[in-house]
Amino acid sequence: MSFRYPNGKLYTAAKHAPSPRPTNRGxxxxxxxxxxxDSISYYRNRKTAVIHKKPTPVQIVNVDYPARxxxxxxxxxxxxxxxxxxNGIYRGYHLDFEAKETxxxxxxxxxxxxxHQLNHLAAISDQGGCAFLILxxxxxxxxxxxxxxxxxxxKEESTRKSLQKSVIAAHSVSIKRTYTPPIDFLxxxxxxxx
Amino acid sequence: MSFRYPNGKLYTAAKHAPSPRPTNRGxxxxxxxxxxxDSISYYRNRKTAVIHKKPTPVQIVNVDYPARxxxxxxxxxxxxxxxxxxNGIYRGYHLDFEAKETxxxxxxxxxxxxxHQLNHLAAISDQGGCAFLILxxxxxxxxxxxxxxxxxxxKEESTRKSLQKSVIAAHSVSIKRTYTPPIDFLxxxxxxxx
Numbered sequence: 118m119s120f121r122y123p124n125g126k127l128y129t130a131a132k133h134a135p136s137p138r139p140t141n142r143g144x145x146x147x148x149x150x151x152x153x154x155d156s157i158s159y160y161r162n163r164k165t166a167v168i169h170k171k172p173t174p175v176q177i178v179n180v181d182y183p184a185r186x187x188x189x190x191x192x193x194x195x196x197x198x199x200x201x202x203x204n205g206i207y208r209g210y211h212l213d214f215e216a217k218e219t220x221x222x223x224x225x226x227x228x229x230x231x232x233h234q235l236n237h238l239a240a241i242s243d244q245g246g247c248a249f250l251i252l253x254x255x256x257x258x259x260x261x262x263x264x265x266x267x268x269x270x271x272k273e274e275s276t277r278k279s280l281q282k283s284v285i286a287a288h289s290v291s292i293k294r295t296y297t298p299p300i301d302f303l304x305x306x307x308x309x310x311x
Numbered sequence: 312m313s314f315r316y317p318n319g320k321l322y323t324a325a326k327h328a329p330s331p332r333p334t335n336r337g338x339x340x341x342x343x344x345x346x347x348x349d350s351i352s353y354y355r356n357r358k359t360a361v362i363h364k365k366p367t368p369v370q371i372v373n374v375d376y377p378a379r380x381x382x383x384x385x386x387x388x389x390x391x392x393x394x395x396x397x398n399g400i401y402r403g404y405h406l407d408f409e410a411k412e413t414x415x416x417x418x419x420x421x422x423x424x425x426x427h428q429l430n431h432l433a434a435i436s437d438q439g440g441c442a443f444l445i446l447x448x449x450x451x452x453x454x455x456x457x458x459x460x461x462x463x464x465x466k467e468e469s470t471r472k473s474l475q476k477s478v479i480a481a482h483s484v485s486i487k488r489t490y491t492p493p494i495d496f497l498x499x500x501x502x503x504x505x
Contacts, residue, residue, distance in 0.1 A: 120374035167434045174366035180314040190387040209439030211405040240361045245403030
C-alpha cells in the first residue's frame with residue numbers, strides 16, 4: 118500500500134521492509150527520514166539522547182468498535198502540523214530539528230520549508246534551544262547540519278528561491294552516512310552549539 | 312460525536328465547544344487536558360515557553376482521494392504512544408510532563424500511569440530535563456505539580472496501589488486554577504527545578 122502525506126511525501130509499505138533497502142529513486146526519498154529514525158532510536162538505546170519523531174497529526178471523525186477486535190478509525194483527515202517533526206533532549210539541552218532533502222544538485226529550494234516549521238524553529242532558538250536543520254542533497258548524498266537561526270538569516274538575505282549548496286556548506290557541518298547510527302548528527306550538534 | 316481513545320479517555324465533540332463549558336461530571340474528565348492546552352497556548356503567545364501537545368499516534372492503513380476534496384483516511388488504528396503527551400522548552404530547559412486526574416478522593420491510583428509514560432519521564436530526568444506530573448483530584452479540584460523522579464521514588468517505596476493525597480501534597484507544589492492561563496503551572500516548575 119502507499120499514500121501521500123499532506124506534504125506530498127509518498128508513504129509506501131516498502132519503507133518498512135527489512136534490508137536490503139530498495140535503491141530506486143522512488144524510494145530514496147524516504148531514506149533520510151528512515152535513517153534519522155534509526156539514528157534517534159540508536160541514541161535512545163545508548164542513552165546518548167532522548168529524541169522522538171512526532172506522530173502525524175490526524176483529526177479523527179469516526180471510530181468503529183468491531184466486536185472482539187480493536188478500535189478502527191473509519192474517517193479521519195490529515196491536520197496541519199504546528200511544529201517540526203523531531204525534538205528531544207541531549208546533554209540537558211532541548212533539541213528541535215527538521216530533516217529535508219532535495220533532488221536539486223546545486224541548491225536547496227526554500228519551498229521545501231513550511232512557514233510553521235521555520236516559525237517554530239525560530240521560537241525554539243529564541244528560547245535558547247538547539248534548533249537546526251538536517252539537509253540532504255539526494256543525488257550527491259551530501260548531508261549538512263545547519264543552525265536554524267543561521268539558515269533563517271541566509272534565507273532572509275537571499276534574493277533567490279533557493280539556497281546554493283556552496284553557501285550551505287560554508288555555514289554548516291557536513292556529515293557522512295555511517296552504519297551505527299546511519300546519520301550520526303549529534304557530533305555536528307556539539308560542534309555547532311557547544 | 313464521541314469515541315474512546317485507547318487509554319479509555321472519552322472524546323466528545325463538546326470538549327471543543329465554546330464557553331461556558333459543560334460542568335456535568337461526564338465532561339469534567341476532559342477539563343484538565345483542555346485547560347492545559349489553553350495554558351500552553353497562552354505561554355506560547357506570550358513567548359514564556361514553547362510547549363506543544365503531541366498528536367495521538369495513529370497507524371494509517373488506507374487513504375481515499377475523493378475528487379476535488381481533501382484526502383480522507385478510511386482505515387487507521389490507534390498506536391501505543393512511547394512518550395508523554397507534552398514537551399517543550401522553558402528558560403532554555405527541556406520540559407516534559409504528563410497530566411492526570413482521578414475521581415478518587417484520598418489517593419491517586421498508580422494504574423492511571425502507563426509504563427511507557429513513566430519510563431519516558433525517567434529517561435528525560437536522567438538527561439537533565441525537567442520531567443514532572445500534573446495531578447488533579449477532580450472532586451476537590453486540587454492540582455499538584457510533582458517532579459517525576461520524586462513520584463517514581465514514592466511509587467517504588469509504596470506498598471499500596473495508589474499514592475495518598477497527603478503524601479503527594481507533602482512532595483509537590485499545589486496550584487490553583489486561574490483564568491489567564493487556566494492552569495498556571497510554570498511558577499510551580501520554577502519552584503521545583505530552579
